[in-house]
Structure formats: structure tokens, C-alpha cells
Amino acid sequence: DAKTTQPTSMDCAEGRAANLPCNHSTISGNEYVYWYRQIHSQGPQYIIHGLKNNETNEMASLIITEDRKSSTLILPHATLRDTAVYYCIVRVAGGTSYGKLTFGQGTILTVHP
């Protein structure tokens, strides 16, 4: 799996957009970008994933650069409940290592009132 680099921590004001960056310069053509988050004392929660195109769901948007070497998770209107550790994970979707996630240290996002 490709290595990812995320900032250790970020702050965001409630109601504003939170933009969380992730660098994955060694990503391979068949590797997806996945985002999970972990709210304090809870299990990780899937947010979104993408391969090449930008993606949007009810929780967030994922912007992947054209060269796929970096991506940004966007929470359009952050709330206090979005305070969590956000993990960017890059891996192939199937194969012999199917489903085996490798979590780094992630980004601690703190949303302020």
C-alpha cells in the first residue's frame, strides 16, 4: 500500500468548510483513496473513497488531483460532532490483501464553536 502523509492536526470554525489534505505521491494506478474517521472512544467510520474522479456523498466530498498524488477531504459545513481523527488510506480494492486496512496517525480535526 502506498504511504500517506497527513498534517497532525487542524482547526476549523463551526459552519465553515473543513479541508483535510493527504499526500500519496507513490500511489499506484489500481490503488484507491479511502477516508475514515474516528470520533473519540468509538470505532472508525467510513466516509468516502475514490479512484480518479472526484466523489461526493452525504458526508463529504473527495477531491483527487489529476496526477493522483494528493487528495483533499472536504466537510462542507463542519459541526462540533465532526471533531475526530481523520485517516487517509491508500490501497488496492481487492486481491490477496482484500479489506486489510493500514491506519496511520491521521489528522486530528478540532471544530470550534
Next chain:
Amino acid sequence: DAEITQSPRHKITETGRQVTLACHQTWNHNNMFWYRQDLGHGLRLIHYSYGVHDTNKGEVSDGYSVSRSNTEDLPLTLESAASSQTSVYFCASTRTGLHEQYFGPGTRLTVT
């Protein structure tokens, strides 16, 4: 609603005792995983299963075992608990073809 549950949520045990942590999912997912989370290490994969009677070792499997006798359950056993196994344990499941994994609420285990 379908869900994934873990029990117990908190457990204190003594060194050398055998401990079993339960994981139960009602999604009928064929793939199940056990992770542990420690400060400074993030989540690390212990064991995983791709179906009934299938089990595989993960990154940190020493001292742990799993068995898969049905689709819904993947119990994690610590054969002889050690203080180094004090951690928070998370179970997860997914169906082949799904991108997302669903995690349980976790079990906090303390070995004294």
C-alpha cells in the same frame, strides 16, 4: 437495523488467563477483521477471515487466535493474557465487493 456488536465493552483480567472477546455482525458479511489500537501505533490488524472456517494472521497475531464457525461471529481469544495486550480492540466486517468496512464499538481490555 443490521449492526456489528462487541462484548464485553470493558474487561479487566489477570496475566496468564485466557480471554475471549466476542464480535457479532448481522449484515451477513463474509469478511471479518480484528484490530488493536494503542497510543502511538494507530490501528493494527491482528487476524482476519474471508469466510466460514477461513482464518488468517495479520500484522500482530502472536498471542491471539480466532475461529470462524459461522458467518456472523469471529471471536478473538488471548490464549494467555499478557500486560502488552492491554489495548482497545475493534472488530470490523465487510462484504466482498464493498469498499467500506463497518467497525464495532470496541472492547477496552486491561491485563493486570
